[in-house]
Amino acid sequence: METNIIIKLNNVNFYYGQSRALTDISMTFGKNKVTALIGPSGCGKSTLLRLLNRMNDLIDGTRVEGEILFEDKNIYAPDIDPVEIRRKIGMVFQKPNPFPKTIYNNIAYGPKLTGVNAGDLDTLVEQSLKQSVLWNEVKDILNKSAMNLSGGQQQRLCIARALAMKPDILLMDEPTSALDPISTAKIEDLIEELKKDYTIIIVTHNMQQAARISDETAFFYIGNLVEYNKTEKIFTKPDVKQTEDYITGRFG
């Protein structure tokens, strides 16, 4: 595999029970790139994202065909432990979902599982919170419940929590859709900052956001990958009429 590619999908089909949610998807994700997944509701963006860290394993009756290579290894091979995959591929959800624990323990949760010792934990917590630009707001209340933070702060906490695992890839499923414009701007700046060190794959319904923050954009429609190209190209002269219609808001 080329060195600048971190994930590669080969002819992937995905089923919830009998119904097919993704049809013959083949694509690659670039290393240290921000890739945006766009498309109308129900087209399979979240499904695809959750395939990449095997979160769909948690849903009964699902089935994957084809292969998904992460650093040249098929993550659906029988000898792969999904827990290992999820440690390397972090995820941020649409609704901020901090644990009902202290701010500190939210961040420390993942590292503790991997056996990071208590001495290094403090540094790691501080570092992760600084990376997600939340440190200054919470450094004096690390032992307060994370539930008292604002929605935007909670979402940055969730990003810090994912970063504390030092993942290679960060998957984000509409991370700003529940947030106000100011918090959204903060998260977008943060993504800009993070892409130096991480590969980011982000689902968004916000066309401006996709145009602003991503390097590549993939447009999906009813489980199919319709068009995938440089973001600039997709938003200026898309090859497919459907893509253009969606981006300009004529449907979806």
Added chain:
Amino acid sequence: MTRQTKEIIIKYIFFLFALVSVIVLGLIVFSLFREGLPIFGKVSVKDFIFGMEWYPTYDPPNFGIFPLIVGSLIVTLLATVIAVPLGVMAAIYISEIAPQAIKEILKSVIELLAGLPSVVLGFFGMVIVAPWLQDTFDLPTGLNIINASMILALMAIPTISSISEDALYAVPREFKEASYALGATKFETIVQVILPAAMSGISTAVMLGMARAIGETMVVLMVAGGAAAIPESLFDSVRPMPASIAAEMGEAPFRSGHYQALFAIGIVLFFMTLFFNLVADYVSHKFRQIGSGTL
């Protein structure tokens, strides 16, 4: 009749029905106190509660119920110690681990256990558990604390497990997903995220299970052995409060000292169950307020 007056009438009808249960409860408590309180003209509250001798039919009688209180508390505590791990683990297994088919079977079995009349459980304790205990540990009688606690635990398990199960189901899916996405295993997720988040409901379940055990009469009457003395080991017989009331009320002459003392035991029991319910309430509120956020 206008729609509005109809609504008002309906509202009052429902209010009346709701009132009935309050009035009945009030009447019960009133008669409990009216029949029980006069005993304190014959014996002080302190001597009643902390008195070591329960000889209500002697002349002069002794109305010390401390051995009965100890009997009640010890079988309740031991039953809790047995029932909590079993009930909570059953709830975890049912809500988080079991495949659908096993889940259905387990739930019906536990419901069946809840539906067993206590006299049936008591009978089981008498004819199966007691002889077994007696033979295995070479005891003078198998009707003792251990036996009563085990049977009471069987009765408390359905309460504890079904309320805990509801609490576990109520834990938002988002918490579990967050945990899995950080590379936690199922076990780690259960222990570190799901259980703490459900702690308020589980504590309530435990308290209500205890309230159930302390008030239970038939079982302790049949299998606790009936000795009104402070026990020295878990193999000794005891006479918990409800058992005393049930066993002696038939023989106590109307409004005699014995009769009044039995009602006064009822008052003590009433306060104890009230206490358990209040604690259950308090605990569940307290946990909800802090959102178990400082765990």
